[in-house]
Every structure is written in C-alpha cells, then in structure tokens.
Amino acid sequence: MNSTLLADNSEASLKKFLKTLAPVDAVGASARVEMLATRSIKTSSKNWAIDLAIRMVDLTTLEGADTPGKVKALCAKGVYPDPTDLSIPSVGAICVYNDMVKIARDALDNGGGKHIPVAAVTTAFPSGRASMEVKIQDTKDAIANGASEIDMVIDRGAFLAGNLGLVFDEIRTIKEICGNDVRLKVILETGELVTLDNVRKACYLAMLAGGDFIKTSTGKISPAATAPVVYVMLEAVRDFYKMAGVRIGVKPAGGIRNTKDAMKQLVLVNEIAGPEWLDPSLFRIGASALLNDLLMQRMKMRDGYYASPNYVTLD
C-alpha cells in the first residue's frame, strides 16, 4: 500500500474507500473523448509526438508461436527501429512471455539495448486462472531471468464476484516480490469488466495495492483499449496523484495500430492527466503493428511523400 488512503489492508476498508468513488458518466466520457479526437495536430508537434510515441511503445509479441528467432528480431528492432536512420529513438520496452525473457534480455544486451527494459507478462497471463503459488512462481521466475517490468493480470472472475480483497491481496503480494526496482503494471482487462464504473473501481484498487502502472488489456480479447476506458484511467491517475501524491502510469494496449490512434492517445494524456504524463516512465503503449506505422509516418514527414510498407520490416 503506497498511501494513507486506507485505514488498513482489510477488504472492509478497501470497500469503504471504493464506495466513495463517484460513478462514471459514460455518455459524457464518450462525448469528451470524441471531441478530443478531432483536435488537429500541426506538423512540428507531429514530429515531436511521433518520436515520443516511439519511445513509449512496449514492443510486444505474445503469441503461442513465438520463437527465439522472432524475439531476437523484435529486440533488434526495438533498439534501432529503422537501422537506416539512427536518429530514431529506441522503444520503451520489449514485452514477452515469461520463457522468452532471458532470450530477450541477452539479445538486447548484445545488441546495444542495455537501456531497454524487458517486460514479462505473468500471473497466468492472459486469463489469470491459476493458483496463487503458480502466479508467485511465474513472477519470481521472470524477474530471475532478467525482467525489470512485470505485466500482471488481475483475477477478473474474483473482481466480478465481488471478491475485491482477493484481487487486492494478489496485487500486493506480486508487488512485494517486485520490490522497488521492478516496475509492476496491473492489467485490468477492461473488456471483461463490463462497465466504466467497474473500470474506475479496478483502477483505484490496483493503485492502492501498489501497482506502478495500470494497463487496459491483455490484447487477447476485444474490445481492448477503447478511448473512454483510457479516459477513465487517466482521470483516476490524475485524481490519485492529488490524493496520495504518487504518479501512477497508464498503459493502453491492444487495438492501437496506427499513428493517428497513437496521437489521439497522446492528446488524451495531455488533456486529462496532464503534460507530466507525456513521458515513457508514466505512459506506455502496448503494441506490435503500431511501430511500423509510426516509422512510415516519420518517413513521410521527412521525405514529403507517403511511404510504403515495403520499406519497413515484416514482423
């Protein structure tokens, strides 16, 4: 628990706090994000925003068919997104399954990417359906192999059944394992939480339990990072900072495929949470296809004409 907002760590005091949260005006949230999405971005800001978005990408591969070769290629791309243009920054992190962490870490260390963290998805990703022992071991294993960021999934079944204390304790336990050096991102899987009220509750629950980031989705189910959900999360981190004095990060993941989507996310961040959040330490975008589109847009800004996918790598 990183705040004094709760009397103690009991389920009762957690529920008492969550009851104080105002319900979300879903129609208002949609209208606000729609309005913000129409904002036009001028050329010089766009150049800046594209580079910022590249630095915020958690370059991700979470497939059953992941091979060591694919992970190594992904790491190489993360360090130098376009080897022909070294002015392009590296990505924010490489996000892989537990067993690929060591391969990714070695590939980064040997490929000039010592500064890039490896994020591992743990706690029985993506469903979160496993015993606590397994989840703990999963996390310890990833950290031992060199993960410096942990993307854990919450137990949505427990959350929806009203078992908030269980979810709370799980996050706290995992955070204890992570300690202060490993960043913990808590995946809420908002697509399964049904309402925006639930999303708001889950955000506070995760922040109170000690999560360093709140993340929308696993990327395995649809809808994933919809704009109203990101809006609610950004409001939560903003208000939480006012209450507890701690800045929590936000990571939308899934469904952000092109530069336009990414720009819309950045506008939301700036307008809702504030410019302090426009930094890879507080905002990340979980994506795989997005990076290529960012690179193509960057080429277009540089050359003055539209680029072709033939000039970026196939992943």
Next chain:
Amino acid sequence: MRIDVMKTYKLFINGSFPRSESGRVYEVKDSKGKFLANPCLGSRKDLRESVVAARTAHHGWASATAFNRGQILYRVAEIMQGRIDQFIAEIIAQEGASPTSAKTQVQSAIDTWVWYAGWCDKIDSISGSTNPVSGPYYNFSIPESLGVVAIFADAKPSLLNLVASLAPIIASGNTAILIANEKSPLCAITLAECISTSDVPAGVVNVLTGKFDQFVSWAGSHMDIDGIDATGVSKNDLTELKELGAENLKRIYSFNELQTTKRMTNFMEVKTVWHPIGI
C-alpha cells in the same frame, strides 16, 4: 408536381461511398455549359486512404483463383447491362454525344469488360511459359500481379476508356485506384456503383474524382503505388509523373488500343521457378 431527387456523386473507397475528406466539391458542366453535378474534389488524404485499402485488398484478390476473378468480373458486366440507360444519359450530358453514339459506346464498353473478364484465366497460359534449360530442371515463367495500380482515365469516350483501363488491371489480380477524368466523372461513379453491387471485394477498386494535375503529383510520389496507367495524362503532366515515379521505379504506361493484353501484361511481374525433375 414533384421535385426530382438529385444524386450526390461521392467517392468510392474501400467498398463504401464517402464524401471527400477535404469536404470540397467542384462543378462539372455539360457540353452546353449548363450545370451538371458537384462531384467531390478528392484530396491527398483520399488518395492515401485508397492506397491503404487497395494494398490491404491485394493479397486476397491476387490469390483468388483466376477463374473466380473472371466470374466476378463477368458479374460486373451483368450489372452494367442493367444500368445502360443511366450510362447513356450521363454520356450524352457530359460528352454531348448523340443518343446513338452514346448507346454504341455503352455497348462496346460492356463488351470490352466481358472481353477482359474472359482473359482472367487465360493470360497465364499466353504470357507464361515452360522454358527449356540445360539441366535436370523444370523451369517455369509465371506472370503475377504487380500490386496497386493507379489509373488516369482518358476523357472521351468516357465509359469506354474507364472500362478499357480498369478491367485489365483487376483481371490480372492487381488492385486499382481509378482517378476519374475531371471533365467526365459521372460514369466513373456509376461504374463504382455497379462494382459495389457485384461480388468485387472491398478495396479492389477505389474511385476518386478531382483535379488531374493534383493527383499526378500525389500519385507519382506515393511510394506504395506500383504502377500507373497514364493514358489520360497530358504530355506535361506525364513528364512530371515519370520523374516522380522514378523514386520507387513505378511502371508508367499509356495505351492507344482499347482491347489488348498489353494492358494486362505491362502491369504484371514474371516469376521464374526452377524445380528439380524427379522430386
């Protein structure tokens, strides 16, 4: 007395009919200088959207069997047949043609479409080959579609030129961005309506209206367009188009004949395969 319902001429991108992203239109007059329609003034972003749609559609369209493509193209001709009167009216209005010559033009346009539909599953046999090589190998040359092709259609005769440019490009498995001639865009939009009610997958054909000289620089410099049928482009614009197109080695051709397999093979790439005999 009733007021006629006027048609809004819109673009055709990725299977739907949006207005131009720019929100702008331009005026088209008939041969006597009377107002005819306000088609969309297509923008650079409209072209970009079309290229993305065409690129996405290319794999599926190119890997459909040639026979299937032929069937779908023939279906387009069937739908065009039912729209004869509308085509005739538009040709009379925008070209000032006589009813008889307009009718002849529409009929030969449909015949040309069918002619190219028939070529879908035959072009491989005519332009591909089995090559004799000195060694225990089979050696085949197989023509394959190039990718995304932009078309600048000639003004007159409008429908016939549209068909003669578009049909061969998609028959061979390419996807197309048809830029309607700015003086006679009406038939192009009606043709798009025929295509959208056939079984042509979304994105295989995209139709834009607007100013040729603008589209020349946008299409010429777009790195994801592989070829351009420049039949309708003026001499000056053609020079600019070729200079810009050199950046990614676009294939840029103009044609005189309406029915020729050159219109297909010029936008195809030959793949040669060596295969050991006996395996």
